[in-house]
Amino acid sequence: MKQDCILITGANGEIGHSLITKIYEQGNGNIVALDLSPLDSCLAECCCEFIQCNILDEAHLVEIFQDYHFTSIFHLASILSTRAEMNPLQAQKVNVQGTAILLELAAQQTLQMQYETKFIYPSSIAVYGFPTPEAKQQAGKVREDQALSPVTMYGINKLACENLGAYYGAHYRLLNEGKQAHHIDFRAIRFPGLISAITVPTGGTSDYGPEMLHHAAQGLPYNCFVRPDTRLPFMVMPDAVKSLLTLESAPRESLSQLIYNVTSFNPSAEQLAEITINAFPSANIHYSIHPARQIIVDSWPGDIDDSAARRDWGWTPDFDLEQAFQQYLIPQIHNRYHQGVTTVKVQE
Ligand SMILES: NC(=O)c1ccc[n+]([C@@H]2O[C@H](COP(=O)([O-])OP(=O)(O)OC[C@H]3O[C@@H](n4cnc5c(N)ncnc54)[C@H](O)[C@@H]3O)[C@@H](O)[C@H]2O)c1
Numbered sequence: 001m002k003q004d005c006i007l008i009t010g011a012n013g014e015i016g017h018s019l020i021t022k023i024y025e026q027g028n029g030n031i032v033a034l035d036l037s038p039l040d041s042c043l044a045e046c047c048c049e050f051i052q053c054n055i056l057d058e059a060h061l062v063e064i065f066q067d068y069h070f071t072s073i074f075h076l077a078s079i080l081s082t083r084a085e086m087n088p089l090q091a092q093k094v095n096v097q098g099t100a101i102l103l104e105l106a107a108q109q110t111l112q113m114q115y116e117t118k119f120i121y122p123s124s125i126a127v128y129g130f131p132t133p134e135a136k137q138q139a140g141k142v143r144e145d146q147a148l149s150p151v152t153m154y155g156i157n158k159l160a161c162e163n164l165g166a167y168y169g170a171h172y173r174l175l176n177e178g179k180q181a182h183h184i185d186f187r188a189i190r191f192p193g194l195i196s197a198i199t200v201p202t203g204g205t206s207d208y209g210p211e212m213l214h215h216a217a218q219g220l221p222y223n224c225f226v227r228p229d230t231r232l233p234f235m236v237m238p239d240a241v242k243s244l245l246t247l248e249s250a251p252r253e254s255l256s257q258l259i260y261n262v263t264s265f266n267p268s269a270e271q272l273a274e275i276t277i278n279a280f281p282s283a284n285i286h287y288s289i290h291p292a293r294q295i296i297v298d299s300w301p302g303d304i305d306d307s308a309a310r311r312d313w314g315w316t317p318d319f320d321l322e323q324a325f326q327q328y329l330i331p332q333i334h335n336r337y338h339q340g341v342t343t344v345k346v347q348e
Contacts, residue, residue, distance in 0.1 A: 002067065002068055002069040003030065003048075003067075003068055003069065004030065004068075004069050004071050005030045005031065005032045005048065005068045005069070005070055005071070006023065006028065006030060006031050006032070006070065006071065006072045006073075006074070007032050007034065007064075007068070007070040007072070007073045007074070008020060008031055008032070008033050008034065008073075008074045008076060009034045009035070009055055009073070009074070009075050009076055009077040009102065010034075010035060010055075010075070010076030010077030010078060011031075011033035011034055011035045011039060011043065011047070011050070011076070012033075012035040012037050012038070012039050012040055012043070013035070013076055013077075014194065014196055014199040014201055014237070015076050015122065015194070015237070015240060015241070015244075016033070016035070016043075016076050017040065017043065017196075017198065017199050018196065018198070018199075018237045018238065018240070018241045019074060019076070019241050019244060019245075020033060020043050020046045020047065021043070021046060022238075022241045022245065023046070023245070024045075024046035024047075026245075029046065029047070029048060030048055031046060031047040031048060032047065032048065032049050032050075032051065032064070032068055032070070033047040033049070033050045033051070034050075034051045034052075034053050034055075034064070034077070035050075035052065035053075035077065036052070036053070036054055036055070036077070037052075038050075038052060039052075051064060055077045055094060055098035055099075055101065055102065056093060056094065056097060056098050056101070058101050061101060061102065061105055062105065065105045065108075065109055069109065069113060069115075070106070070109065070117060071115075071117065071118065072117070072118040072119075072120060072248055073102065073106055073117060073118065073119050073120065074120045074122075074244065074248075075099060075102055075119065075120070075121055075122075076122060077094070077098060078094065078095050078098075078122075078157075079091040079094050079095055079154070079203070080154065080201075080202075080203035080204045080205075081124075081126055081152055081154035081155075081203070081204055081205040081296065082203050082204060082205055082207075082293070083203040084152065084153045084154040084157065085152055085153060085154070085292075085296070088153040091153050091154060091157060092153065092157060095154070095157035095158070095160075095161065096157050096160050096161060096164070099121070099161040099164060099165075100164055102119075103119065103164055103165065103168040103184065103186075104168075106119050106168070106184045107168050107172050107173075107183070107184050110182050110183065110184050111182060114182055115182070116182055116183065116184060116185040116252075117184050117185065118184075118185045118187065118248060119165060119168070119169075119184045119185065119186045119187070120187050120188075120189075120244055120247065120248050121161060121162070121165055121186065121187070121188040121189075122188070122189055122191055122244070123158045123159075123161065123162055123188045123189060123190045123191070123259065124154070124155070124158050124190060124191055125190055125191070125192050125193075125232070125233060125261075125300050125301055125304060126150055126152055126154050126155035126158055126205075126300060127148055127150050127155050127158045127159045127162065127190060128142055128146070128147045128148065128149075128150065128155070128299070128300055128301050128304075129147060129148070129149035129150040129151045129155060129299045129300075130147060130298070130299050130300075130301070131149075131299075132298070133298045136298060136299070136300075136301060136302055137302065139301060139302075140302075140303060141301075141303045141304060141305040142261075142301040142303070142304050142305060143261070143304075143305045143308075144190070144257065144259055144260065144261055144305075144308065147301070150299075151295070151296065151299045152205075152296055152299075161188075162188050162258075162259050165186035165188055165258065166186065166258055166259075168183065168184050168186060169183050169184055169185065169186035169258060170183060172184075185252060186258055187247050187248065187250075187255065187258060187260075188258060188259040188260070189243055189244060189247055189259075189260055189261075189262055189309075190259060190260065190261045190262070190304070191235070191240060191243075191262065192206070192232065192233035192234050192235050192262075192263045192264070192266075192304065193206025193207075193209055193210075193232050193233070193234045193235075194206075194210075194234070194235060194236070194237055194240050195209050195210045195213070195234055195235070195236050195237065195324070195329060196210065196236070196237035197236075197237070197328060197329050197332035197333045197336065198237070198332070198336070199237075200214050205293055205296045205297055205300075206232055206234070206297070206300075208224050208225055208226055208269060208272075209232075209234055209269075209272050212224060212272055212273060212276050212283075212285060213272075213276050213279075213329060213330075213333055214333060215283075216276045216277070216279070216280035216282075216283035216284075216285070217280055217333045217334060217336070217337045217338075218337050219282060220284075221284040221285075221286070222283070222284065222285050222286070223286050223287070223288035224269055224273065224285060224286070224287050224288070225288060225289060225290040225293050225294070226269050226287075226289065226290075226293065226294050226297050227269065227287065227289055227294060228268065228269050228270035228273070228287060229268055229269070229270065230268060230269045230294070230297055230298070231266055231267070231268045231269075231302040231303075232266060232297060232300060232301075232302065233263040233264070233265070233266040233301065233302070233303055233304050234263075234264065234265060234266065234267070234324075235262065235263060235264040235265075235317060235319075235324075236264065236319050236324045236328050236329065238318065238319070238328065239262075239264055239317040239318055239319055240262075242317075242318065243262045243309070243315060243317075246313055246314065246315060247260065247309075247313055247315075250312070250313035250314075254312055254313060255312050255313065256308065256312055257308060257312070260306070260308055260309040260312070260313075260315070261304040261305060261306040261308070261309060262306045262309050262315055262317075263303070263304050263306050263317075264317040264319060264320060264321075264324065265320055265321035265324065266302055266303045267321060269287075273285045275321075275325050279325065279330040279334075280334075
């Protein structure tokens with residue numbers, strides 16, 4: 001009899017760190033963690049097994065599915081937006097092909113076990129695309145079905161994976177008679193930029209928010225790569241983890257769609273700098289605009305409409321802008337750098 005477990009890919013990343021810790025704190029140690037890079041030692045005790053594996057290594061993944069029965073899969077492994085733009089073909093392989101392999105294995109497991117494997121997928125506001133800052137400004141809060149014209153390889157990959165998930169969730173092997181009785185239970189969240197107090201991001205285009213804070217707390221100067229008036233939606237990591245776990249546990253019948261926006265607050269870069277300087281008065285923040293990264297951020301919405309998540313599965317963030325900085329980010333980041341606790345540098 002196979003052991004029932006939760007599979008978390010990309011386990012060693014920013015979200016992986018917080019998600020694994022939270023699931024473990026809730027009393028579930030049956031986590032199989034998978035990542036290309038070695039698992040941070042602080043996560044080892046939270047998992048029943050760590051498997052160092054490339055998400056593109058299909059043969060290895062088949063073996064893993066022979067050993068375990070995965071009730072839920074959180075598929076976090078990915079190449080993020082900045083890196084994806086530097087190596088689009090590799091991003092397409094890891095982000096889309098890697099997701100397709102995992103969806104196929106989850107679908108086969110579902111057919112064998114007659115149990116609808118939950119497949120939780122973190123998508124992104126990068127699926128949206130506005131041609132100009134004016135169009136972004138005019139759009140206001142964007143719903144899930146609007147402006148789906150991404151300009152980046154990362155956004156294109158995310159949209160493709162959402163569609164793959166919808167296929168495996170509803171139409172898998174349409175022509176195979178008698179095999180359509182059970183589909184995977186695919187659920188996706190479109191995240192805004194995420195800010196964590198315990199990990200420093202690498203490779204994302206919304207990273208100017210967290211980078212500004214972490215630099216200031218360490219007394220390092222920071223050159224913000226977007227204009228002061230740039231606006232994006234953000235959320236803190238505990239809320240991101242809360243949203244993943246709340247969506248995962250929501251009854252299927254309460255979900256009216258497969259893909260949900262979630263958000264908390266949407267400050268401009270200048271507002272983020274002001275809050276940072278108030279918290280760390282010696283902060284040295286300048287603007288050195290990176291034209292290409294600015295185009296990417298200008299194509300993403302300044303705000304998103306998460307009313308469907310609020311209505312269907314009771315989504316509500318614990319932290320608004322004030323609470324996020326005053327209760328979570330500033331005290332925890334301050335303690336990390338001033339009490340000798342090292343912030344976890346997520347593997348590149
Ligand atoms: N952090 C954010 O602001 C944000 C926002 C929206 C969506 N997301 C999505 O959430 C997920 C997790 O994000 P994160 O911030 O933790 O990213 P991260 O870059 O910190 O972690 C990604 C992890 O995936 C692993 N990985 C990369 N390629 C792999 C491969 N070929 N095989 C196996 N593992 C591989 C990396 O080693 C890394 O540990 C990603 O899908 C990301 O697109 C993140």
